[in-house]
Amino acid sequence: MTKERQVLVVGGGIAGMATTLMLRRLGAQVLLIDLDPGWRVYGAGITITGPTLRAMKQLGIYDEVAAQAYVGQGIRICDVQGQPIDEVATPIAPDAGVAGCGGIMRPLLHRIMSAHVRECGAQVRLGLTVDVLTDQDNGVQVQLSDGSEHRFDLVVGADGLFSRVRQLLFPQAEKPRYMGQYVWRTVAPRPRGLDQRHFFLGGPHKVGLTPVSPDAMYMFLLETSAQRGHVPDADLAPQLSRLLASYGGPLREIRESLSENSPIIVRPLEAFRLPRPWSRGNTLLIGDAAHPTTPQLASGAGLAIEDALVLAEELRGTDHVATALQRFMQRRYERCQLVVENSFEIGNRERAGAPAGEQTEILARSLAALAEDI
Numbered sequence: 001m002t003k004e005r006q007v008l009v010v011g012g013g014i015a016g017m018a019t020t021l022m023l024r025r026l027g028a029q030v031l032l033i034d035l036d037p038g039w040r041v042y043g044a045g046i047t048i049t050g051p052t053l054r055a056m057k058q059l060g061i062y063d064e065v066a067a068q069a070y071v072g073q074g075i076r077i078c079d080v081q082g083q084p085i086d087e088v089a090t091p092i093a094p095d096a097g098v099a100g101c102g103g104i105m106r107p108l109l110h111r112i113m114s115a116h117v118r119e120c121g122a123q124v125r126l127g128l129t130v131d132v133l134t135d136q137d138n139g140v141q142v143q144l145s146d147g148s149e150h151r152f153d154l155v156v157g158a159d160g161l162f163s164r165v166r167q168l169l170f171p172q173a174e175k176p177r178y179m180g181q182y183v184w185r186t187v188a189p190r191p192r193g194l195d196q197r198h199f200f201l202g203g204p205h206k207v208g209l210t211p212v213s214p215d216a217m218y219m220f221l222l223e224t225s226a227q228r229g230h231v232p233d234a235d236l237a238p239q240l241s242r243l244l245a246s247y248g249g250p251l252r253e254i255r256e257s258l259s260e261n262s263p264i265i266v267r268p269l270e271a272f273r274l275p276r277p278w279s280r281g282n283t284l285l286i287g288d289a290a291h292p293t294t295p296q297l298a299s300g301a302g303l304a305i306e307d308a309l310v311l312a313e314e315l316r317g318t319d320h321v322a323t324a325l326q327r328f329m330q331r332r333y334e335r336c337q338l339v340v341e342n343s344f345e346i347g348n349r350e351r352a353g354a355p356a357g358e359q360t361e362i363l364a365r366s367l368a369a370l371a372e373d374i
């Protein structure tokens with residue numbers, strides 16, 4: 001952007017915060033709004049890949065993540081009893097200067113990113129959304145939910161899976177649908193020597209462990225279920241305990257430690273496919289608002305940050321926002337599709353009970369492809 005532009009970022013998640021930071025670096029005036037008056041994030045762990053860490057480095061948060069969370073290399077594949085049977089590499093070019101993978105609690109990542117946003121000179125307004133978007137010549141007229149009207153050069157819809165901006169741009173687009181699996185997650189003490197990501201394959205569910213700090217790790221369990229239902233809080237620990245019944249090693253210890261006080265979060269996996277373009281006029285959808293992915297490749301957060309990096313690169317030096325958005329689309333579509341489609345395919349194989357090798361083959365192939373430059 002060659003002159004000071006007015007940008008509205010709708011949604012203060014990973015995509016919206018990364019976009020705010022990158023566009024402030026270009027000198028844009030950024031208003032970031034989030035529907036949640038408390039700007040909260042739920043307390044689960046997430047896994048981060050080498051490409052995600054590379055994107056975090058470019059964003060300027062890698063050192064904090066590496067110091068306060070977990071970074072490491074490789075994924076140890078174990079059987080149901082916790083015996084190692086294979087190893088999947090987590091490649092990333094050495095000159096990226098980052099580890100091959102990592103893990104972090106969402107609230108910590110939110111604290112790190114939101115502190116940068118608070119310091120970067122953007123305006124942050126909470127409890128607010130967008131009601132009306134009207135395309136104008138090289139701009140967008142916006143009515144916010146407080147009734148105020150503003151003109152922006154660029155609007156970025158980073159408002160997640162149930163995006164209101166997507167609904168306003170593309171009312172006929174496919175809605176999020178249930179993908180046939182639930183993710184259970186809990187946090188446990190990290191045993192001494194557990195220094196890698198782990199998958200436990202070959203049992204009734206896919207289960208994994210990722211360290212998130214020197215002394216904590218999170219466990220996820222993917223449960224196949226045809227029905228989308230609700231689990232009452234009182235049933236969380238007993239149900240998770242039943243799902244883990246046939247597992248040994250560290251998973252048995254986690255099962256035995258579960259109680260009504262355990263921090264257990266269960267969520268259905270939901271997604272949709274949005275054909276390109278993800279923009280209309282000078283409004284662009286990024287992150288989960290455009291390309292939500294089931295978590296099998298643990299790449300949703302990374303794609304969200306990469307979107308912000310590429311958007312900033314394409315906007316640099318041009319006054320014509322719509323052209324920059326077209327170039328963004330050309331660079332982002334295939335890579336995001338790879339994550340979305342391969343994650344769906346791994347989910348299909350998990351639900352079908354495919355052998356461990358059929359699950360890790362596509363994982364390894366996808367991680368190698370994602371290690372390529374963006």
Ligand SMILES: Cc1cc2nc3c(=O)[nH]c(=O)nc-3n(C[C@H](O)[C@H](O)[C@H](O)COP(=O)(O)OP(=O)(O)OC[C@H]3O[C@@H](n4cnc5c(N)ncnc54)[C@H](O)[C@@H]3O)c2cc1C
Binds near residue numbers: 014015289
């Ligand atoms: C169960 C599960 C596990 C996952 N595990 C991983 C993992 O291990 N690794 C990984 O990389 N990714 C993982 N992901 C994916 C990752 O969480 C997402 O890809 C990522 O959070 C997308 O960020 P986002 O900013 O696009 O959306 P979000 O994180 O959803 O943020 C959207 C923001 O917009 C705000 N908002 C919503 N509606 C409005 C509105 N109308 N107006 C204004 N603001 C609004 C919300 O309050 C929120 O702050 C997982 C996802 C799920 C569901």
